[in-house]
Amino acid sequence: MTPAQDIKPVAGLERAVRNSWDQNNLSNSPTAFSLAAQQQSLSSSFGGSFARRGSVAENMKPLKPFNTEDVKILLLENVNKSGQDILRKQGYQVEALTTSLPEDQLIEKIRDVQVIGIRSKTKLTDRVLAEAKNLLVIGCFCIGTNQVDLEYAARQGIAVFNSPFANSRSVAELVIAEIITLARQLGDRSNEMHRGTWNKVSAKCWEIRGKTLGIIGYGHIGSQLSVLAEAMGMKVIYYDVVTLMAMGTARQVPTLNDLLDEADFVTLHVPDLPETRNMMSTAQFDKMKHGAYLINASRGSVVDIPALIKAMNAGKIAGAALDVYPNEPAANGDYFNGSLNTWGDDLRQLHNIILTPHIGGSTEEAQRAIGIEVVGEALVRYINQGITVGSVNMPETQLRSLTLEEENTARVIYIHKNVPGVLRKVNEILGDHNVDKQISDSKGDVAYLMADISNVQVGEIKDLYERLEALSSRILTRVLY
Numbered sequence: 001m002t003p004a005q006d007i008k009p010v011a012g013l014e015r016a017v018r019n020s021w022d023q024n025n026l027s028n029s030p031t032a033f034s035l036a037a038q039q040q041s042l043s044s045s046f047g048g049s050f051a052r053r054g055s056v057a058e059n060m061k062p063l064k065p066f067n068t069e070d071v072k073i074l075l076l077e078n079v080n081k082s083g084q085d086i087l088r089k090q091g092y093q094v095e096a097l098t099t100s101l102p103e104d105q106l107i108e109k110i111r112d113v114q115v116i117g118i119r120s121k122t123k124l125t126d127r128v129l130a131e132a133k134n135l136l137v138i139g140c141f142c143i144g145t146n147q148v149d150l151e152y153a154a155r156q157g158i159a160v161f162n163s164p165f166a167n168s169r170s171v172a173e174l175v176i177a178e179i180i181t182l183a184r185q186l187g188d189r190s191n192e193m194h195r196g197t198w199n200k201v202s203a204k205c206w207e208i209r210g211k212t213l214g215i216i217g218y219g220h221i222g223s224q225l226s227v228l229a230e231a232m233g234m235k236v237i238y239y240d241v242v243t244l245m246a247m248g249t250a251r252q253v254p255t256l257n258d259l260l261d262e263a264d265f266v267t268l269h270v271p272d273l274p275e276t277r278n279m280m281s282t283a284q285f286d287k288m289k290h291g292a293y294l295i296n297a298s299r300g301s302v303v304d305i306p307a308l309i310k311a312m313n314a315g316k317i318a319g320a321a322l323d324v325y326p327n328e329p330a331a332n333g334d335y336f337n338g339s340l341n342t343w344g345d346d347l348r349q350l351h352n353i354i355l356t357p358h359i360g361g362s363t364e365e366a367q368r369a370i371g372i373e374v375v376g377e378a379l380v381r382y383i384n385q386g387i388t389v390g391s392v393n394m395p396e397t398q399l400r401s402l403t404l405e406e407e408n409t410a411r412v413i414y415i416h417k418n419v420p421g422v423l424r425k426v427n428e429i430l431g432d433h434n435v436d437k438q439i440s441d442s443k444g445d446v447a448y449l450m451a452d453i454s455n456v457q458v459g460e461i462k463d464l465y466e467r468l469e470a471l472s473s474r475i476l477t478r479v480l481y
């Protein structure tokens with residue numbers, strides 16, 4: 001059973017109508033989750049077609065106490081079927097596309113959906129998110145979240161989730177393969193054979209045993225790689241901005257230059273941040289050992305490609321493997337056609353360079369695991385129960401899952417500006433009912449409040465909802481029951 005099957009939607013009044021941070025520019029027009037529709041689903045829930053008390057077996061089924069089929073989900077970039085299946089089983093409307101979309105088409109589609117699932121290519125900028133009036137949640141079916149304006153999303157009340165380590169192993173294994181491939185010039189030999197040339201050489205081909213691997217960024221991927229590399233007889237050093245426990249006999253070095261001085265192979269596993277942009281450029285290549293190798297499977301922004309080309313042409317760098325690039329296309333097809341990158345042709349001419357199309361995390365195992373994790377442990381729990389554990393841009397809050405046995409109970413979710421006095425006003429409104437549990441936390445400008453209230457009648461929910469919506473601190477109100 002997937003975790004998502006345990007998370008039942010709580011029956012409910014859902015409203016995705018949102019105010020933007022600037023209350024004056026707001027559209028309050030009802031959406032797919034309009035009040036009328038909610039009331040309709042509400043009355044059908046209580047009109048006998050939906051029994052609140054059911055057998056355990058009945059409760060194991062994906063229930064539809066509110067119209068889950070009203071929830072529209074757009075999945076881009078070939079999100080794995082494992083995730084799609086769970087969403088469809090929940091009853092949501094799922095549209096799954098194999099590619100990313102150009103911005104104008106993305107804007108057109110995002111206006112209409114409550115949930116979007118993306119991978120590393122789709123850029124959810126403030127410009128795009130400003131149009132996403134119905135969006136409740138973004139699922140990044142990958143590790144990196146640099147493609148989403150996380151702060152802007154939070155200020156719009158849109159939670160963002162990712163899969164923090166389900167593809168780490170796949171990346172680490174790819175890098176191991178690349179280290180050996182570069183050390184033995186396998187790419188060149190294979191290309192020669194494909195062209196019909198037998199070129200048996202041992203000059204400048206090496207074992208990796210006893211060589212030093214320098215890992216920049218010792219997080220999930222860097223530390224996995226460290227273990228694999230040591231098992232193959234390499235010495236491992238690493239550089240990270242934080243002090244981290246070494247795996248095995250690896251050793252943290254204090255500066256990037258220390259790492260570049262010592263390493264035979266340098267591999268990058270840092271996120272895309274202002275501080276990591278072009279962190280490998282001319283000065284860093286100059287610092288590397290003569291005949292060292294460079295591997296980048298992190299983000300294309302981290303390596304200055306023209307500087308790498310120069311260092312390789314000068315013979316300073318003996319080989320490189322690139323999985324990521326500054327501009328990556330939205331779909332499979334032509335890439336090095338000269339229009340995207342002026343350096344494309346120069347890169348392709350180099351010897352002993354492995355160029356892969358951002359496939360570090362592209363294995364069956366990783367994609368299946370990511371699909372299940374992002375959907376089951378993030379999206380469904382968030383849509384159905386408002387739980388934000390694992391969110392990368394909202395405070396992490398959790399109350400135990402509400403069950404359908406709990407009569408006259410509602411879960412209030414109130415995402416609001418993190419300003420003084422909000423809790424007092426919210427509690428004045430909730431105070432007419434019995435507040436069983438409440439949790440509130442903030443992250444930067446945004447705070448997230450969850451409260452389970454009992455002794456609330458269905459007829460009272462609309463009023464409760466409207467009073468919360470009227471508060472000036474409000475970003476998004478949801479009442480689930």
Ligand SMILES: NC(=O)C1=CN([C@@H]2O[C@H](COP(=O)(O)OP(=O)(O)OC[C@H]3O[C@@H](n4cnc5c(N)ncnc54)[C@H](O)[C@@H]3O)[C@@H](O)[C@H]2O)C=CC1
Nearest residue numbers: 143144217218219220221240241269270271297298360361
């Ligand atoms: N090629 C591919 O298909 C994939 C690429 N990635 C990329 O790999 C990156 C790393 O992934 P994880 O290891 O899971 O991330 P992580 O967050 O676990 O580790 C990143 C490490 O980099 C360190 N770091 C941050 N800034 C630094 C700096 N300026 N200098 C040195 N260290 C710094 C952090 O302290 C952290 O320890 C992701 O952010 C993503 O962009 C991730 C998965 C697949």
Ligand SMILES: O=C(O)C(=O)COP(=O)(O)O
Nearest residue numbers: 119120121142143144361
């Ligand atoms: O997980 C990541 O951050 C990756 O870079 C993998 O991206 P992808 O899912 O292959 O678009």
